[in-house]
Amino acid sequence: MEKMNAQLSARFDKADTDHDGSLTLDEAKQGMPRVAKNFTTIDTAGSGKITLQQIESYLVSRMGSRQ
Secondary structure: OHHHHHHHHHHHHHHOOOOOOOEEHHHHHHHOHHHHHOHHHHOOOOOOEEOHHHHHHHHHHHHHHHO
16 A cells, blocks of 8 residues: 555656646646546546645545445
């Protein structure tokens, strides 16, 4: 689990090309295409940007729904 979180964080940092701590849809499309496919679901605030915390929350909810 720790390794997965580290990989996710590294991919997020690489995709965050403007280094503002969040991803736009365009950044997600370029660096995290699977995240981009679910962007509107992950963007719970409707702000047009998503944070690493929002992605993690989304993944946890998805894992829970599969069990």
